[in-house]
Amino acid sequence: MYPWHETFRSWAEDTGLHIDALGLITLFGAEEMDRSIGRLMPSSYFGYLPLLGAFVVAGNRFTEKKTGYVMYNISAGIMTTELAGWFSRWLQAQDFHAVRSKVSWEVVEGPGPRRWKELFIGILLVALPVHGMLLTLTLLTADWWGFSNVVAMLVSVVVRCALVAENQAGIDANIEVAQKEVQEALDKYKKAKEQFDKRRQNDTGENEMKPPAVPKDHEWVKAIVVTQDSKVITIDAPAYLVRPAFTANPHIPSPGFYLTCRVIGWIAFAVHVIAIGMAALHTQICSVALVVVATVLTGYKVGCEDSRISIVGWNELRRAPVVDNDERWECWLTPKLKATVSSHSSLDKQATLQSNTMPTRGRGNATRVQDVIDTNKVRLSWSRLWRPRRKKATSTDTDLEQPNMVPLKEARAATKRIRRQDLYAWLDLTPEEDELMVAWGLIPRSREWQEEYRQKKEEYRRLQTGPASQIS
Structure with missing residues (x-):
């Protein structure tokens, strides 16, 4: 027997510490992991570690x-309450604006993004050393229950990665089927169009001929999603992508392999539940610490494609809070499907800010460069956190006019005043689409509300079609 085996056992007996690991791994973190894993975007750094x-x-x-x-x-006049499981969880995990956020989805042909982070960092630098140390610890201390526990955790990681990969492949398979259907519809339309042109050339005009209908599945649609917390997200995507990707669950390419992985997952979970309760105290502490830390980091999306930690976390320690987030970022859900998250264009925001703020001329200190923000970025500078006390404004300062500048308080208020009326104006809906929105209950029947919405729509169109000097 190894000499340190007796040392670890006596230490555990002296402490008198007992861990209820059964309740920990079966009760805690289930909802968070359902939301995190279900959006099918594992962490490149911690995706190969065991989770709760x-x-x-x-x-x-x-x-x-x-x-x-x-x-x-x-665009299609369709409303549905059934969204794909991954899509609803992905929307829930993002920090979207109440009405301004926009997600553009596109199918990218060819090789997908390079996953060097998963191979180099996730496996070689994180997973391999961590699991290796746990296995070595249990072997050197002859803790065979602990060894079984570590092996069960390893198996659960493999099962999770396999099931997530199968769901991602299922989304790509659904997209490929939809693309083939669209291509077939286009080919039929081209043939019908050629036949129609030939018949029209030979026609004497006695028979009225109707041209074939143009398929619209390849066109981009206007769609919105209302989430659980009443946020309205604008969706821009090809029409053929809506049903197979956003409303239908992925079609698993290998159902037999998928079912086998699930059975193995249940067996590994059962072994994990029993073995961790029978393992030595030091193995229990290390296992619980590993699982909890990995779960917390994964829940905060550290290392994920859709992670904003680098934007709203660390950078916030180095600069003042962002008043109006206009950042654009991309993430890959599968090797074929890419999402681009942004907000409605700066032209839209300038229209809102110009209509909701007052001129800055003659406002004294409010017109100084230190007290104003650019409406194109609406961002505070780092110098505001530690700059010395400023001098009183002089008459020269008060007479200066800063173009495209509004006071900070007014910019904050303008950002908060953005409502669904602004969103519908940005969508530039047609009268037929407005009737659909009224029928769905998204546009109230209040005359006052509709009149304000009409004015905002006209103002938005005027700013879009007007000279550049009006919005510069």
Whole structure:
């Protein structure tokens, strides 16, 4: 027997510490992991570490559809309350604006993004050393229950990665089927159009001929999604992408392999539950610490494609808070499907700010460069955190006019005043689409509300079509 085995055992007996690991791994973190894993965007750094709630993966709960979401396909006139499980969880995990956020989805042909982070950092630098140290610890201390526990955690990681990869492949498979259908429809339209042109040339005019209908599945649609917390997200995507990607769950390419992985996952979870309770105290502490830390980091999306930690976390320590976030970022859900998250264009925001703010001329200190913000960025500078006390404004300062500058308080108020009327104006809806929105209950029947909405729509169109000097 190894000499340190008796040392570890006596230490555990002297402390008198007992860990209820069974309750920890079966109760805590299940909902968070359902939301995190279900959006199908694992962490490149911690995606190969064990997590809490392994039964969520084995039970396939992370793919179930969630209620409380409504998608309005304005272009097609279709409303549905059934969204794909991954899509609703992905929307729930993002920090979207109440009405301003916009997500553009596109299918990218060819090789997808390079996953060097997963191979180099996630496996070689994180997963391999961590699991290796746990296995070495249990072997050197002859803790065979602990060894079984570590092996079960390793198996659960492999199962999770396999099931997530299968769901991602299922989304790509659905997209490929939709693309083939669109291509077939286009080919039929081209043939019908050629036949129509030939018949029209030979026609004497006695028979009235109708041209074939142009398929619209390849066109981009206007759609919005109302989330559980009443946020309205604008969706820009090809029409053929709505049903296979956003409303239908992925079609698993290998159902037999998927079911086998789930069975193995349940077995690994059962072994994990039993073995961690029978393992030595030092193995329990290391296992619980690893699982909890990995779960917390994964829940905060550290290392994920859609992570904003580098924007709203660390950078916030180096600069003042952002008043109006106009950042644009991209993330890959699968090797074929890419999302671009942004907000409505600066032209839209300038229209709102210009209509809701007052001129800055003659406002004394409010017109100074230190007290104003640019409406194109609406951002505070780092110098505001530690600059010395400023001098009183002189008459020269008060007479200066700063173009495109509004006081900070007014800019904050203008940002908060943005409502659904502004969103509908940005969408530039047609009268037929306005009637659909009224029928869906998205546009109130109040005359006052509709009159204000009409004025904002006219103002937005005027700023879009007017000279550049009006919005510069």
